[in-house]
Amino acid sequence: MAAAVLCGSLTGCGSLEQLTSSSKPLVGAEKSTTPSASPSASASAVAVPVRASGQLDTGSVTHRVKQGDFSVQLTYWTSDNAKLYTAETAKTINVATHIEDADSAHRVIVTTFEVTQDDGTKRDVLKTDSGKFDVTPPFPYNTVVTPAAATAGATELTLTVRLELLVETAAKSNQFYRSTALDTLTLPLLTNGATR
Numbered sequence: 001m002a003a004a005v006l007c008g009s010l011t012g013c014g015s016l017e018q019l020t021s022s023s024k025p026l027v028g029a030e031k032s033t034t035p036s037a038s039p040s041a042s043a044s045a046v047a048v049p050v051r052a053s054g055q056l057d058t059g060s061v062t063h064r065v066k067q068g069d070f071s072v073q074l075t076y077w078t079s080d081n082a083k084l085y086t087a088e089t090a091k092t093i094n095v096a097t098h099i100e101d102a103d104s105a106h107r108v109i110v111t112t113f114e115v116t117q118d119d120g121t122k123r124d125v126l127k128t129d130s131g132k133f134d135v136t137p138p139f140p141y142n143t144v145v146t147p148a149a150a151t152a153g154a155t156e157l158t159l160t161v162r163l164e165l166l167v168e169t170a171a172k173s174n175q176f177y178r179s180t181a182l183d184t185l186t187l188p189l190l191t192n193g194a195t196r
Contacts, residue, residue: 052156054188056082056093065181070102072163072181085157086190087119087150093185097163098140105171107136112164113143119150119157126159135165150189157187 055061060077075096085091095115099108110133115126127145135141150157161183166176 051083051190052188054082054085055185056187061185063183063185064100065183067165067179067181070108070167071100072165072183073098073100074161074183076185082187084190085187087152087154087157089189091147091157091187093145093147093159094142095145095161096140096142097135099135099137102137104137107134107166107168107176109133109166109176110135110141110163111166112162113141114162115145116160116162117147117150117157118160119154121151121154124148147187153191154189155191156189159185159187161185 056076056078059079059082060075062073062075065072065074077094077096078092080089080091097110097113102108111130113127113129113133115128117124117126126147127143129143133141145159147157147159161181163181165179165181167179169175169177
């Protein structure tokens with residue numbers, strides 16, 4: 001009787017069975033769930049380093065450096081598979097330079113062609129070619145660069161090309177002004193465990 005009175009005073013209680021049954025949850029009551037402590041199959045996935053794509057991955061790349069009224073065009077190419085370059089790999093890179101957007105009446109002369117390599121730890125002058133190299137259109141300047149081994153563990157090698165130019169101020173004047181063109185070529189390197 002007390003249970004019936006109690007049930008009558010409780011709102012939402014429809015019967016004595018709902019109040020007294022301990023083997024079933026009350027209607028509308030949420031089940032309590034305890035998460036199972038089963039170990040995850042991939043508890044600690046190890047990230048594999050991925051080599052960044054590089055400018056020479058297709059075998060060649062062309063850069064254009066604006067120099068006032070004209071441009072210096074540099075084409076880099078290699079017969080190596082640049083995707084396999086590591087710090088220790090031998091690398092051979094061809095460089096061809098010519099002048100664009102200029103007439104052939106104003107002489108252009110390369111006095112210095114210099115390549116510096118930087119692997120993030122050490123920086124070295126790789127090649128210096130000094131002289132008077134006429135690159136008045138349509139003549140090019142061509143050379144081959146062989147980067148030295150990089151520091152072990154380096155992830156990229158940056159080549160900086162510096163061209164010191166003498167540009168004739170007026171046709172046949174034999175008077176020149178100096179212009180410096182700078183360009184960079186970045187070579188990603190494979191490290192231990194890296195994928196291409």
